[in-house]
Amino acid sequence: MKGQKKTLEDIFMAGVKAVDPERAIQKYVRRQGNQLFVGDCSYGLDSYRKIFLFGAGKGTAPMAKAMEDILGEWLTNGLIIVKYGHGIPLEKTQILEAGHPIPDKAGLEATEELLKQTQECTEDDLILCVFTGGGSALLPAPTFPLTLDEKQETTHLLLECGATINEINAIRKHLSRSKGGRLAKEAYPATIVSLLLSDVIGDRLDVIASGPTVPDESTYSDCIKIIDRYKLSDRLPKSVTDHFIKGAAGSLPETPKPGDPVFSKVQNLIVGNNRESLLAAKERAISLGYNTIILSSQIEGEAREVAHVFAAIGKEISQANLPISSPACVIAGGETTVSIQGRGKGGRSQELALACAIAIDGWEGISLLSAGTDGTDGPTDAAGAFVNGATCKRARRMNSDPRDFLLTNDSYTLFASLGNLLKTGPTRTNVMDIICMLVQA
């Protein structure tokens, strides 16, 4: 296991490093004199009256740092909102810290300040934005007269009744003054360039940080339909239901839609995502001598069930050199879910690893690392965990039945006792999770 562990961590970290926020910015943004190049676009910096740097999200501090370095004297000033403890010293950009994942008063005040500064921008200004995962919670701005509590109660009820993430997003965008393109509307007619680090499946621009500068396709009528579908009209705060009814009746401004003029001078660009991370991990695995495939960067589903598919592929490689020949490395990414059944300690990545350990019990030559690129898996201090065909045997020798730990969602406790945890500390980035499996005949 020792050698496998080192190799798996090596491949994983190659993936993480490829999406470091600072490097991500440097890869897509550069300046030559007064010309700023962002992806396929360029901006003549001397044509703007003022240049601002705004943003929100857990990983935005290093992105802002990179932007300050690139812009130098051209930057007028800036304001970004990060999670408590995630601030770093910046030259011209003010950092406000706020609550995450539960929004708080500090977040409300910070967002008010950001909206105010945005509104003050003119058509002669350039706004550079940085957004990452966590941006949604760090940009709370309930539409008047709703309160933060009412908004959160709404989200909570929707989660509880099994609404899809798309449905929850539609609702949230229609209760907010910052989300669903509304920040762009406030800034209009300033020029906006948004740089996004994607922590969502499929890299949907309107989902990352709830898309403050991205057109929204959902409507107030959709919100009413969602409420009806889950029979929530009597359970939601009355102010929320009233708001949607008013909106659907046309008495409130809609979120700006695709084609709206407010987006005529907006560029949204993803500067890092799970796939980039996997491609770098793949390159590293190949350099270490493994036949390597990337399955997908969009893995979803219940962690313990998804684990079965990885085990099945590992066994097939081991027995039949399918889909690729041994020594093989299978890489995938995405974000699985865990339906909580017990009261144990763990996270989705550790749970996937545990279920896989049980499925590959006794299979020598198969090993797997499943971990979060942000260095955190669930409410634990681990990024994820390593397992191999001998993990269950080692557990049983300590009189632990791995299935009991899976039953109670207690993967962390088992892996801590086995020394199988991966602890990286905060990586400053987040492009969801990586799963890496090695198979040696």
Add this chain to the structure above:
Amino acid sequence: MKGQKKTLEDIFMAGVKAVDPERAIQKYVRRQGNQLFVGDCSYGLDSYRKIFLFGAGKGTAPMAKAMEDILGEWLTNGLIIVKYGHGIPLEKTQILEAGHPIPDKAGLEATEELLKQTQECTEDDLILCVFTGGGSALLPAPTFPLTLDEKQETTHLLLECGATINEINAIRKHLSRSKGGRLAKEAYPATIVSLLLSDVIGDRLDVIASGPTVPDESTYSDCIKIIDRYKLSDRLPKSVTDHFIKGAAGSLPETPKPGDPVFSKVQNLIVGNNRESLLAAKERAISLGYNTIILSSQIEGEAREVAHVFAAIGKEISQANLPISSPACVIAGGETTVSIQGRGKGGRSQELALACAIAIDGWEGISLLSAGTDGTDGPTDAAGAFVNGATCKRARRMNSDPRDFLLTNDSYTLFASLGNLLKTGPTRTNVMDIICMLVQA
């Protein structure tokens, strides 16, 4: 969809045909004069006093037919047990029909007859056996003094409490006079050649038809441990618990273990399995112009969750040509499970297809067929179902929400109304399920 459907069915049927029981036998067994070649071994037919053909399983009739054709005059006589309605005319082999999946009195009597004939064999005899899926239910022979009802109650309780398939097999083998190598023990010292069509994950010889001619590694002590683990000692029939206690105390003969002399003249050979089926399907897909990979022939897990992984791979191919380039065909096999939540009509293959349809909603160019190689999926007349990125839209147009059908395990009802079912009729073979996905950019 029409073209995709035809292509998917074409690829699936190429897989099914490759494991037709008759063809499977012809692939591995041939005779030249008095020499019978079976896989890597050969048998001089003139050195045996008598040559018998025994067997049990849903697909054994065509296997017996092929064996009769190969052996010709050399065959003395035979006896096979098949499911009601699965008999075909044979020359020298008696066919007895019995209950499946629930064993019945006819099965009991047929098994008694088979055991009697086996016991009469001498060391100068050659026994050729054919086993397929269903063989376990068709070979009921509870150890004296247990009854079939007591045995079934035991299996039922084990299933209910979440015992693993390995645990259930250990228990079943220790309550039987035919399973777990006991048929080989009865036949000893005759020579045995068993030809198996595998319907189990990983092709474990001791699991196919419960391994009548295969060494068993489990013990009476294991059975006691399993009963303790699930706290069943007070719930099982007293005769069953007593039987295990007696066995663990050494008062009853164990199932024959690896290395036991009863296996000194036994050859067990798999003549068809899911992987062979997938390889043939792959060949067909390649000939149709698709870049093709086999993911695994050992897919397990909850059908609706496994579906997410296929959807994720389809999307990745569509967006990034990973793991292979479009036009792509991804093939996999195995046996998923369904945790029943509702009272709808469906099967694991149709449920996987439905969950996939929801996950690829709106993704043009992705289509999938998920179906059982035996032509049956759950208690339905369909083998499986086709879906693509437009399936959900078509359902909504008919005022059906696909998610409602998934929630109630009612995939068949939806697919019947959409015309998305694959109906092949009985295929006479069974190597579990095949999943085939096409992705066209």
